Amino acid sequence: SSHFRPLQSCCDCLARMCRRTKELKARTVWLGHPEKCEEKYPKNAIKNQKYNFFTFVPGVLYQQFKFFLNLYFLVVACSQFVPSLKIGYLYTYWAPLGFVMAVTMVREAVDEVRRYQRDKEMNSQLYSKLTFSPHLFLFLSHYNVLLQNQRIPADMIFLRTSEKTGSCFIRTDQLDGETDWKLKVAVVCTQRLPALGDLFSINAYVYAQKPQLDIHSFEGNFTRLMSSIAFLSLCLTGTVIGVVIYTGKETRSVLNTSSPKNKVGLLDLELNRLTKALFLAQVVLSIVMVALQGFVGPWFRNLFRFIVLFSYIIPISLRVNLDMGKSAYGWMIMKDENIPGTVVRTSTIPEELGRLVYLLTDKTGTLTQNEMIFKRLHLGTVSYGTDTMDEIQSHIGQSYAQPQPAQAPKAAAPKVRRSVSSRIHEAVKAIALCHNVTPVYESRANGETESTAAEADQDFSDDNRTYQASSPDEVALVRWTESVGLTLVNRDLTSLQLKTPAGQVLTYYILQIFPFTSESKRMGIIIREETTGDITFYMKGADVAMASIVQYNDWLEEECGNMAREGLRTLVVAKKSLSEEQYTDFENRYNQAKLSIHDRALKVSAVVESLEREMELLCLTGVEDQLQADVRPTLELLRNAGIKIWMLTGDKLETATCIAKSSHLVSRSQDIHVFRSVSNRGEAHLELNAFRRKHDCALVISGDSLEVCLRYYEHEFVELACQCPAVVCCRCSPTQKAQIVHLLKQHTANRTCAIGDGGNDVSMIQAADCGIVGYGGEGKQASLAADFSITQFKHIGRLLMVHGRNSYKRSAALGQFVMHRGMIISTMQAVFSSIFYFASVPLYQGFLMVGYSTIYTMFPVFSLVLDQDVKPEMALLYPELYKDLTKGRSLSFKTFLIWVLISIYQGGILMYGALVMFESEFVHVVAISFTALILTELLMVALNIRTWHWLMVLAEFLSLGCYIASLAFLNEYFDLGFITTPAFLWKVSVITVVSCLPLYIIKYLKRKFSPPSYSKLSS
Structure with a gap:
């Protein structure tokens, strides 16, 4: 779930919640008092079989x-x-x-037995369960286990983690197709309990909405009625404890999956x-x-x-x-x-592979490897590629070199060289600080992982450090700063530490952080340097969002276009120095805006925007999302065969557009029409008319706009979209992916094929006339429902x-x-x-x-x-x-x-x-x-x-x-x-x-x- 609001309430609130639960058929789960939980959980198992023994x-x-x-x-x-x-x-x-x-x-x-065996393999995975309550599950989800793709087969709320801050990284690729690690925080009230055993006697409950299709939001309340004391204490390391809310057919994953047919x-x-x-x-x-x-x-x-x-x-x-x-x-x-x-998993439709007109493909793990590589750093007057990293490393080394008082001062370097060196240092420093990346260390002794260097005994060695973040772009940037000498060695909710080429560890305190959203298209962070006390506001984001924020320049737009044509994902990095008085004034206004009852989001956004003025442009970065092997020639082969390719992804619009260009799903000679975000019938009508006037143009549309268009102008939209050489639908839910397949089958009477590799693609795969899964990526759930399985996307050509x-x-x-x-x-x-x-x-x-x-x-x-x-x-x-x-x-x-x-x-x-x-x-x-x-x-x-x-x-x-x-x-x-x-x-x-x-x-x-x-x- 994406949102969870912990609350504290009283008995009157409890009564109101119970009445509301009864009316909406919602769910109330009691902690420590399982006898009060009236709802029965559905059997927590997946089923891809078409029949049973009797049918x-x-x-x-x-x-x-x-x-x-x-x-x-x-x-x-x-x-x-x-x-x-x-x-x-x-x-x-x-x-x-x-x-x-x-x-x-x-x-x-034979086909049914194979489905049964695959389902049995998935349903037989064992998880530890706390016996004190039937609703509390203990998952031995150490960080390295999560990296090994062990799934949590239920919808649950985190109550407590082994991290002091209650943080935990999860992946939601089986829901939205994104394989990035997302930072989640346990409920504050239960995370702060003195002992783990307090969970078994706490007088609290969780009110949750009835099962919903929406995978991006969750509405619920956590209510603690009174304090209690427990004398049981357990010592667990590297664990996450959660209360299970939905199981089996009520989970978001299953609700967004159609029944096998x-x-x-x-x-x-x-x-x-x-x-x-x-x-x-x-x-x-x-x-x-x-x-x-x-x-x-x-x-x-x-x-x-x-x-x-x-x-x-x-x-x-x-x-x-x-x-x-x-x-x-x-x-x-x-x-x-x-x-x-x-693997041929269904022996009834091999001829369908020879009649396809539409191929609907997922992005992450299907077209791409979801592995980012840093490719370009542009400072306006000079550009650095992968072949010039040694020069950047040299500049960074000089910037952080230890002073040598015993030696005579060297001759001053040319002014131009000092200017370039300073700009490189500022750019690399900004990239190393402005992110949401957390370093994770693996213990050499027992193979366990720790998310902080302190718990790893300050072991900053490179061979046992990995990075986790909500975006692979940020990981690529942090890995690049590490390669040039500035290494992120530690991070928690309040501070982060960088190690210089000379081995010195610098500490920066996180004063504020503004996460990336699809609306703002940028993220920012305000940090205070420990040694100097300087306060700096760093920001990075898409060029369309940052162009009006940074100071005037004559190169940003041109270089962004050049990098985009190369298939690179660009980020504009900027900074702004703040005095103590400026930050204090901002903090007061920011906190006051967050306490507002009405229009809270608008007021908070307005306060943050007050800082986003005349920021100093530091650099432009270019990151390449590694494509699967031979994706470009395979897509060209399919196009020449008369197959129209639609990319349906849960990823962001900018990311989807960039991959469409780099994979040559959209050729360089073709224009791209980005369907403006619409929310009502009038806006949809205007945007459809604007799109109708364009010819031989690829379409990029978000899931929200798609839903509005299909609600009011289904026939017109499908007719226009089918004329496009390529279509990209971003921020698509699993249900929307299946809906698009049904629309194509209904309006065109042509054969469709869907290919994906995650649980979020199951509905699409089952709805298509022919379902293919690339099972080398995100797991086995999609392969259970597919008709054919391939190991690489390029195999689809043959x-x-x-x-x-x-x-x-x-x-x-x-x-x-x-x-x-x-x-x-x-x-x-x-x-x-x-x-x-x-x-x-x-x-x-x-x-x-x-x-x-x-x-x-x-x-x-x-x-x-x-x-x-x-x-x-x-x-x-x-x-x-x-x-x-x-x-x-x-x-x-x-x-x-x-x-x-x-x-x-x-x-x-x-x-x-x-x-x-x-x-x-x-x-x-x-x-x-x-x-x-x-x-x-x-x-x-x-x-x-x-x-x-x-x-x-x-x-x-x-x-x-x-x-x-x-x-x-x-x-x-x-x-x-x-x-x-x-x-x-x-x-x-x-x-x-x-x-x-x-x-x-x-x-x-x-x-x-x-x-x-x-x-x-x-x-």
């Missing part, structure tokens, strides 16, 4: 029978229990359906629509057959028999082949050595361009070929029935129908999952190939119609050819047509393969060998004497050639005169 089977069946294909075959299979509707053996209908359901359940069970790929929906079209064609064909009979006799029964007879026009093997293909794609992704560590593209094209080809396999045999059935007086008698019965879709053609058809039109290197070199996939041309009604025509042509040739060439026995028709059908399917697979794989060749010959070998056992269906004659061989060969040769000629001519884009590259 798994019905849930999976419901999800599967939502598809028209499966529901249709269930009805057809059930119809075979009716004697008058029975067409063939029961196993020919129930065995394929049962196999499909079994494969689906096994796949879902079943994601259905666009390809599955498209195939579902095609099966409905096939069903309509099947019904029409059955009606035509009954009509040609003249609607005589029990025509309605005959109609249903024809529907069952033509049921193979919708192949049930479609689901099996597609599901097995998805598993194969996942296996290929995880075995790709070019993207090591990639994941989409190669595996996503291949998965979509392969599944599209596989789905259409499986439907072709069903349509061709249904065409043959229709020709057979029409010739033989429209009789509803099956052409092939029993094992022939089962063997046709399994043993004889399954392996060659399934081998299409290994096909590829271009090599992976070519797909990465020409990302424009990916752009074609977003239009859905690989699987459309046009391509489907082409396959329908092919099926009708080949089915007609096979059936009419067999009828023309058959001998005296009808069984010869079955033998000729069925053998030609098998050979035609094997040849069609070969004609559609673009890149041969040795497994494809094996599948072709294995299937052909299985069919030839099985002829010896098919005497129930074939005349074994006839199939060994030359007449059988030449008749089958002629029919097969006539059915396939024209298609090969057409394909050759089309490839020659109108080749597809991929064939131009592969040639």
Whole structure:
């Protein structure tokens, strides 16, 4: 929580609070008196599973029978229990359906077990609990443990820390995505208790608001009714004790996380629509057959028999082949050595990776490493980079050199050199003092950490010191001052100490500190030097805030622009010397303003601004936020592939804008429109009109302004934003991130992908059509809800361009070929029935129908999952190939119609050819047509393969060998004497050639005169 107001009250206040709690369903937690706490805490566990033990089977069946294909075959299979509707053996209908359901359940069970194991790992983490009260938890959260990313799995209020001041550093990356350490202070009343045991007998309570979605604020009161004495005393070192307010589903993290859902790929929906079209064609064909009979006799029964007879026009093997293909794609992704560590966590939507239009990405830990490096110091007349740090170090050393009275004074240095040296000294000193950084020391003896040098026995050695701060920028600046000789060695709430190059420790007392806020865009500190008593006001901040505060200069604006173009985050540093009288006057006015009841914030701000006038400009600093490896080329690759990239971050506007520039999310030639902060409908309307007048402009908007725009102008805003080459949303809550995903899906009907690495990204990942997590950064919570996990952002390029593209094209080809396999045999059935007086008698019965879709053609058809039109290197070199996939041309009604025509042509040739060439026995028709059908399917697979794989060749010959070998056992269906004659061989060969040769000629001519884009590259 960000805000907590400790209060002291009386019994009347308690009564009022209890009434208010009852009305608002808020929470009152008593300390030391657990029997007074009426509220029951929810189970403190996270759950990413979709089902439980009892809902798994019905849930999976419901999800599967939502598809028209499966529901249709269930009805057809059930119809075979009716004697008058029975067409063939029961196993020919129930065995394929049962196999499909079994494969689906096994796949879902494997995914569900994996989710359960990941959830169990997170929920099994142990924490110590104080047994004196069920609401008090003792977390052994030593500073180094926090650095090791151990999470506090609840919303709690700090009551006491091992630090005398009650301070503690926390990270909120699972809430807002910020990995910076934030300084929090325990409740003053409990921190000052004489003994730890007093917590167990204190008569106090915490009133907390009901669980809220807002992650940036918390309203609550801490009330202590009377004093008490405890005789228990415990000695604990490096601990934080807190009272837990919210657990489980009531925590901010879970409230901002959507429930897991079943994601259905666009390809599955498209195939579902095609099966409905096939069903309509099947019904029409059955009606035509009954009509040609003249609607005589029990025509309605005959109609249903024809529907069952033509049921193979919708192949049930479609689901099996597609599901097995998805598993194969996942296996290929995880075995790709070019993207090591990639994990496929959901095996249902790999094709979605090939249809993406919008990529929504987090910033911290995803695009950046959140590691700042000092790059530039500019003094106006001279600039210092990383290659000139030795010169600065020399100046600092001279400034703090110990006097040598025994030696004769050296000749005075040139005036210009003395001026530069003085300016460098003042700039470095200001950077070393103006911050909120605290040094932390690790004890060499037991590995524990201490936040003060005093507790570390004044051990100022560099090898056991680290820094903690609310901003990585400040840590980078303090580390830089350390590298040039001025080291921060100690800090508490009232003072800080610097060590000079000569080893001298200087003490400065903190009189006032003004933290950085998103509104002020600056921070300040007033310090008093111990030796001289001089009082100095230091301030640093963004150039837009500091430009009007510092004295006139002619270089600040130009240099800020230069550094920004280099992708550096700039800070302007200034100072102002104060006399004792000036500070006393300021302190009186400042304290009086803080005691104001009305407009307190405005009055305090006005008093501080009275100091912020004509400040001396010291320097301009440039810090670089280290990007993840190959972020720039990866973003360029995605843009060239037609993917629009939106960055959604909880970070500040300036930081987000800087990263958008440095990562080349926004190209240097593009303008950036920073959406002005709006709070009502009128302001939003004016700002939208201003934005509408700009073209080819990237958009930067804050979460508050976004909320106002979506409340009043949702459609207009989304329409304008979707036209932008890039969009940056800063200060976004987890709920807002998910809301943006829903809006894009609703208004654009395009496929979305979300990538993040923290708990604050879970809602966004779950809301997107495809969720990816980079699990190398902020923890495991996001990976529990993701569909895919990658170790580095750069891997997303190959994941989409190669595996996503291949998965979509392969599944599209596989789905259409499986439907072709069903349509061709249904065409043959229709020709057979029409010739033989429209009789509803099956052409092939029993094992022939089962063997046709399994043993004889399954392996060659399934081998299409290994096909590829271009090599992976070519797909990465020409990302424009990916752009074609977003239009859905690989699987459309046009391509489907082409396959329908092919099926009708080949089915007609096979059936009419067999009828023309058959001998005296009808069984010869079955033998000729069925053998030609098998050979035609094997040849069609070969004609559609673009890149041969040795497994494809094996599948072709294995299937052909299985069919030839099985002829010896098919005497129930074939005349074994006839199939060994030359007449059988030449008749089958002629029919097969006539059915396939024209298609090969057409394909050759089309490839020659109108080749597809991929064939131009592969040639």
